[in-house]
Amino acid sequence: MEYRQLGNSDLTVSAICLGTMTFGEQNDEKEAHAQLDWALAHGINFIDTAEMYPVPPRAETYGETERIIGNWLKRQDRSKVVLATKAAGPARSLNWIRGGPKAFDEANLQAAIDGSLKRLQTDYIDLYQLHWPERNQPMFGEWRFDPKKERPFTPLMKQLEALAKLVEAGKVRYVGVSNEHPWGVMTFVQLAQQFGLPRIVSIQNAFSLLNRTFEGGLAEVCWRESVSLLAYSPLAFGHLTGKYLKDPNASGRLTRFPNFGQRYTKPNVRPAVEAYAALAEAWGMSPATLALSWCYHHPLVTSTIIGATSLAQLEANVRAWETKLTDEQLSAIDAVHLRYTNPAP
Incomplete structure (x- = not known):
């Protein structure tokens, strides 16, 4: 496993991060702990979660992922684990989270971090992230900015001041953002x-x-300002495994939670997946290995967040790290990208 510096912090994280959004929904506590044990034993020191998890979010399971991780974490050497979690923001129907998160102001962030710390059974979070912006911006499948959706939001200065108090209190070591522009x-x-x-x-x-x-405007900003990219959904909700090409009703999150993958319903998704799958077949690898290797070794990516619903799937996904794509293969991938550019933004 390779380890990389997270931004300009003193955190060193594994190039693969274990995502946990299935814990408490598709994986029970025993299965989740088995994944965590395996990941740690195989060099993955970076765990990502969120107060909102598991996904899809429901009042009945709210906080369950953090609780499951907390029961595991209390048995570990805390200094060996880089733990990241996220605070849910407004503009989504999550009324069971702190009465409905209204803003990223001091009161909401204090309540959010205290709840996460309690569930995770730890005194501090290594990386605390704002799960999505409070302000109006395109996200989760929206592909353009719409000024008509403009709404009031906590100034970013106030958001940073609130986060600063969490850092000063020792509850958070470093801060980050998610789904940002x-x-x-x-x-x-x-x-x-x-x-x-x-x-x-x-x-x-x-x-x-x-x-x-990300390779557009964000890439230059983040590279010049030493802001690390943590890439999520490298398999595009399972599409890039190719399984839905063979069977549109194949078992997976897409079929189990059809309303949660709407960014992948756009017209060029299937032909793009078909083209990438054809490359993988020609090169004697699985479509999933192709997609993961491309993301794992991308020069803009610090760590790739992967999730799994079984230990076997987790092992297979991590094995993809061993595959290194050649310059010729990367050029062929880019050619497909130019034909089907960002079909699922």
């Missing part, structure tokens, strides 16, 4: 530098062969 990243960085506030060290965004939008 260039304006947000650059504003957070500039405010931190100007006023001596915590500097974001990472951005957790969707990044896969079907969604390379």
Whole structure:
């Protein structure tokens, strides 16, 4: 396993991060702990979760993922685990989370971190992330900014000041963002530098062969400002495994939770997946190995977040790390990308 510096922090994280959004929904506690044990034993020191998990979010399972991880974490050497979690923001129907998260203000973030710390049974979070922006911006499948959706939001300065208090209290070591855009990243960085506030060290965004939008404006901003990309959904909700090409009703999150994968219903998704699957077949590898290897070794990616519903699936996904794509193969992948550019942004 390779280890990389997270932004300009002193955290060193594995190039593969274990995502946990299935814990408490598709995986029970025993299965979740088996995955955590296996990951740690095989060099994965980076665990990502969220107060909102498991997914899809439901009032009945709210906080279950963090609780399951907490029961495991209390038996570990805490210093050997880099633990990341996220605070849920407003603008989604999550009324069971703190009465409905209204803002990323001090009161909401204090309540969110205290709840996460209690469930995770730890005194601190290594990386605390804002799960999605409070302000109006395109996310979760929306593909353009719509000024008509503009709404009031907590100024980013106030958000950073609230996060600073969590850092000062020792509850959080470093802060990051998720599902962000260039304006947000650059504003957070500039405010931190100007006023001596915590500097974001990472951005957790969707990044896969079907969604390379990060490579546009965000790539330059994050590279120049040392903000690490934590890539999530590298298999695009299972599409890039190729299983839905053979059987549209194949078992998976897409068929189990059809309303949760709407960003993948756009017209060019299937032909793009078919093209990438054809490359994988020609090169004697599985479509999943192709998609994961591309993301694992991408020069803009610090750590790739993978999730699994079985230990066998987790093992197979981690084995894809051993595959290194050649320059010729990367060029062929780029040619497909130029034909079907970002079909699932």
